[in-house]
Amino acid sequence: MTRAVVTGLGVLSPNGVGVAGYWAATLAGRSGIGPITRFDPAGYPARLAGEVDGFDAAEHVSSRLLPQTDHMTRMAMAASDWALADAGVRPAERAEFGMGVVTASASGGFEFGQRELEALWGRGAKHVSAYQSFAWFYAVNTGQISIRHGMRGPSGVLVAEQAGGLDALAQARRHVRRGTDLVVTGGVDSSLCPWGLVAQLPSGMLSTAADPGAAYLPFDSRAAGHVPGEGGAILVLERAGARPGQRSYGELAGWAAGFDPRPGSGRPPALRRTIEAALADAGADAADVDVVFADAAGTPELDRAEVAALTAVFGTRGVPVTAPKTMTGRLYSGGAPLDVAAALLSIRDGVLPPSVNTGGDAAAELDLVLGAPRPAAPRTALVLARGYGGFTSAVVLRAA
Known part of the structure; x- marks a missing residue:
């Protein structure tokens, strides 16, 4: 491929x-x-x-x-x-x-x-x-x-x-x-x-x-x-390798999309299965992921759903999670590509950017990167995005 x-x-x-x-x-x-x-x-x-x-x-x-x-x-x-x-x-x-x-x-x-x-x-x-x-x-x-x-x-x-x-x-x-x-x-x-x-x-x-x-x-x-x-x-x-001198930030290794079920249907949100499908598309396991760039909706219901999906896939505090969009607001169609850029720069520079202002209320379940950058050596990053109306998407990025 x-x-x-x-x-x-x-x-x-x-x-x-x-x-x-x-x-x-x-x-x-x-x-x-x-x-x-x-x-x-x-x-x-x-x-x-x-x-x-x-x-x-x-x-x-x-x-x-x-x-x-x-x-x-x-x-x-x-x-x-x-x-x-x-x-x-x-x-x-x-x-x-x-x-x-x-x-x-x-x-x-x-x-x-x-x-x-x-x-x-x-x-x-x-x-x-x-x-x-x-x-x-x-x-x-x-x-x-x-x-x-x-x-x-x-x-x-x-x-x-x-x-x-x-x-x-x-x-x-x-x-x-x-x-x-x-x-x-x-x-x-x-x-x-x-x-x-x-x-x-x-x-x-x-x-x-x-x-x-x-x-x-x-x-x-x-x-x-x-x-x-x-x-x-x-x-x-x-x-990859298409031209001499090509320099790469990383590979777009996996992707998946989903759609939340009708409210009141009793079916779970699509985020967990979207994450799992993106990992499968990349040929990766949960243990391969070094950092998650969260959707970070900022509303209690959607935040709880994201915490539940992440803990189901990675376990409690199983992977560092960050949301640099806390410094920009949610940029709609521009927000997820900006997170992809941040993830690639994290891989390049060996550092995880922080989330700011938000507290550690979810710290018992998520390993949130809070307040200051965290030195790391990420090779694989997962970026999540949800859209109003039920759209869900996930991308797996891998070091070149």
Whole structure:
């Protein structure tokens, strides 16, 4: 079976822009969660978010494209540039039909849509931009990245909320195994605008805490929801050994997806069997896993379900568990690819990043990495993601 390896990373996170900035902040335990500044949140019950600071779209996107694109798409295009440069790939020198793009999306271009809705209601239909026809679309990141780099091979988009970020990587692996030379994949999301926030509030899963240090507390008795965020990671996936000088962060060795049963059916959540299926796909046992990057929902019911799945598979305190997303908030389709990037960097540097702010209430059952990085020598990492509505996904990463 063809081995698919990650050769490039491009990252934008609320606690750091670029791989180096994100990783330094994460190991230092620096959070990017704070009061929303993109608009006045005073009239909303949830007023905190993980916003990406230090990103000037005009430095990365042409003046022609700026009025055509949403904030999330501008970030995704920049991240794709960085990932390809990190991989040492020059798309212009490659066969255009040998390169594809598969990204994930949870909401599409909400900020662009917000502005056009304001124009529609305030000034009339003639003032709505023609670019609204595609700038909001959930597949727009795939489209713009493919156009930007001349990638005309197999492409697509996965929509499964947070789990979609892992599903996109799995679809990219399928294309590599079927003969595509290179696939740009991952996810970058943003919906930090009034329309986006209002769309998320009915789930009842957003934290309404005012203190950034106490708002997102997975595996904690005080947990009362998550903080929304923006950003994510774009990765370059290639066939191992496909070109001279290829450098690899690690292999995408296993994946599985599941879907939770209907509430009240009496059947267990899908997470345990999803983990077991991903391990089987990687040809790995539970004992092979050196660290788990948790989904870390931040709500009591979902946290209990994750603890139950992890202890069932690995035993009580059987494997280190971490949730660096406690420093960024949940980034929707961008969150799981960012966790994949963190897991690969952990393997590269021999260190486990910490979870912050959350307490040790689950410490009797989970070996949580809390407060500070933990020296280690991880060779195999498991990344978990669950999406609103029952989506579940797991990826196994292995050292190159």
